Amino acid sequence: MLEKVLVANRGEIALRIIRACRELGIRSVAVYSEADRLSPHVQAADEAYLLGPAPSSESYLRIDRLIEVAQRAGCDAVHPGYGFLAERAPFAAAVEQAGLTFVGPPASAIEAMGDKTAARRRMIDAGVPVVPGMAEPAEDAATALREAESIGYPVLLKAAAGGGGKGMRVVHEPGELEKAFAAASNEATNAFGDGRVYLERYLTGPRHIEIQVLADAHGHTIHLGERECSIQRRHQKMIEEAPSSVLTPEQREAMGSAAVAAARAVGYRNAGTCEFLWQDGEFFFLEMNTRIQVEHPVTELVTGQDLVAWQLRIAGGERLDLRQEDVVLLGHAIECRITSEDPDNGFMPSTGRIRLLEIPAGPGVRWDGGVAEGVEVSLYYDPMLAKLIVHAPDRAQAIDRMDRALTELRVVGVETSVPFHRRVMREPDFRAGRLDIRYLEKHQDVLRREPGEDLLGAVSVAAALLEEEHRRRRTAPRTAGGASAPASRWRDMGWRSGP
Numbered sequence: 460m461l462e463k464v465l466v467a468n469r470g471e472i473a474l475r476i477i478r479a480c481r482e483l484g485i486r487s488v489a490v491y492s493e494a495d496r497l498s499p500h501v502q503a504a505d506e507a508y509l510l511g512p513a514p515s516s517e518s519y520l521r522i523d524r525l526i527e528v529a530q531r532a533g534c535d536a537v538h539p540g541y542g543f544l545a546e547r548a549p550f551a552a553a554v555e556q557a558g559l560t561f562v563g564p565p566a567s568a569i570e571a572m573g574d575k576t577a578a579r580r581r582m583i584d585a586g587v588p589v590v591p592g593m594a595e596p597a598e599d600a601a602t603a604l605r606e607a608e609s610i611g612y613p614v615l616l617k618a619a620a621g622g623g624g625k626g627m628r629v630v631h632e633p634g635e636l637e638k639a640f641a642a643a644s645n646e647a648t649n650a651f652g653d654g655r656v657y658l659e660r661y662l663t664g665p666r667h668i669e670i671q672v673l674a675d676a677h678g679h680t681i682h683l684g685e686r687e688c689s690i691q692r693r694h695q696k697m698i699e700e701a702p703s704s705v706l707t708p709e710q711r712e713a714m715g716s717a718a719v720a721a722a723r724a725v726g727y728r729n730a731g732t733c734e735f736l737w738q739d740g741e742f743f744f745l746e747m748n749t750r751i752q753v754e755h756p757v758t759e760l761v762t763g764q765d766l767v768a769w770q771l772r773i774a775g776g777e778r779l780d781l782r783q784e785d786v787v788l789l790g791h792a793i794e795c796r797i798t799s800e801d802p803d804n805g806f807m808p809s810t811g812r813i814r815l816l817e818i819p820a821g822p823g824v825r826w827d828g829g830v831a832e833g834v835e836v837s838l839y840y841d842p843m844l845a846k847l848i849v850h851a852p853d854r855a856q857a858i859d860r861m862d863r864a865l866t867e868l869r870v871v872g873v874e875t876s877v878p879f880h881r882r883v884m885r886e887p888d889f890r891a892g893r894l895d896i897r898y899l900e901k902h903q904d905v906l907r908r909e910p911g912e913d914l915l916g917a918v919s920v921a922a923a924l925l926e927e928e929h930r931r932r933r934t935a936p937r938t939a940g941g942a943s944a945p946a947s948r949w950r951d952m953g954w955r956s957g958p
């Protein structure tokens with residue numbers, strides 16, 4: 460078993476890892492940038508070290524400094540979380556070279572899955588279905604044009620080194636290809652220092668369904684069912700659930716077996732996720748994320764397994780004493796990503812100090828957060844503040860439970876994605892499970908505030924007061940005296956601010 464783990468991350472995932480360490484009796488070491496001095500993950504760990512004065516995310520990317528801290532603090536392992544260095548093979552290799560255990564897959568598996576065309580070739584060899592398309596990057600636009608003819612339009616140009624939806628372009632007809640090729644290649648060069656692009660068939664209404672995999676160091680690999688992540692905005696996931704409302708048990712088994720084969724093909728170890736696109740009962744491998752994912756809690760709730768604890772136990776050499784037939788899915792789980800973005804204003808990032816935070820509770824509600832009252836939300840980091848996750852006996856009840864939990868959530872100081880999530884939970888197509896990755900394109904209504912929309916909930920008086928004050932400050936005309944209008948929220952609550 461590991462004894463002391465350096466958590467090379469911040470925010471909710473750092474806190475999540477620290478919690479797992481504590482339950483397993485492993486000591487935890489946090490690192491932080493100057494901007495994160497007051498963050499909950501720093502308070503929660505057994506020890507914490509400042510990475511450097513730079514407030515930006517660069518602090519968390521300094522491999523030499525992270526390894527130096529791990530050694531100085533007497534750690535025997537490093538957990539990378541997600542984002543930052545989690546999928547950088549050189550980081551995994553440097554950790555191992557320093558005599559520490561990397562809580563994740565071998566560097567060779569990260570590398571094998573990091574290049575999309577190389578990964579596609581490996582998957583084809585392993586018998587895993589991939590989206591029809593090229594197995595090598597296209598040499599030039601003319602080659603791409605010839606390939607597109609045989610794949611059939613529409614096609615999707617993708618960066619071989621891709622990630623985060625960068626370097627992707629949909630091409631509907633031959634006339635568009637040359638320009639799109641140059642644009643995708645440029646974008647890929649800027650983002651990854653690697654301009655190689657390739658083509659695959661563009662699926663017009665697929666669902667994003669992914670399989671959670673666990674593999675120990677003793678050759679045992681299993682899957683823990685799927686997560687549906689089709690509610691996306693600009694290829695970024697917003698809402699995830701488990702299980703998917705479309706998979707039959709047979710399809711789950713077929714997809715699960717494909718994911719296990721994919722993991723085995725690259726000598727995978729630890730927790731990983733195989734992403735697939737699903738359309739009309741067919742599924743295609745997209746990529747493997749060689750780390751813990753943001754949306755892992757929905758799998759934890761329906762399987763009853765602690766994925767982060769498994770990551771630590773597997774890294775410590777323990778056997779995964781869980782057979783495939785032991786994995787049973789119970790009920791339905793949904794996760795909403797609570798971000799500091801204003802959904803009524805094009806998801807514009809919102810910054811400021813969190814003045815009040817009321818966290819939902821009650822049956823079947825889980826909060827994985829990385830912020831607290833008093834914390835300053837800046838533009839330096841990812842806007843995700845927390846994840847709200849619910850579990851219920853079935854999907855309909857899970858949706859109602861999420862809707863209820865969202866009404867209990869109050870964040871004052873920054874705008875959040877909460878109003879958007881509440882609208883989705885009430886939208887008929889979502890409720891009926893009629894969704895695909897274009898859901899938001901087709902449902903612009905959930906992106907708009909309805910006149911008179913009731914966003915009140917089980918809100919405390921303290922929250923109502925602070926919210927009102929916050930709103931007044933933002934909208935008050937800059938005139939002397941400035942007596943503002945009666946507090947609308949007080950009236951909504953049946954209170955009166957005056958006679």
Ligand code: ADP
Nearest residue numbers: 590615621622623624625660661662667694896
């Ligand atoms: P990245 O690594 O940049 O995130 P992915 O290959 O994981 O790229 O794809 C990101 C998202 O783009 C998917 O979740 C899906 O919404 C969309 N996408 C990717 N490939 C296709 C395709 N062939 N057809 C339609 N949509 C796709």
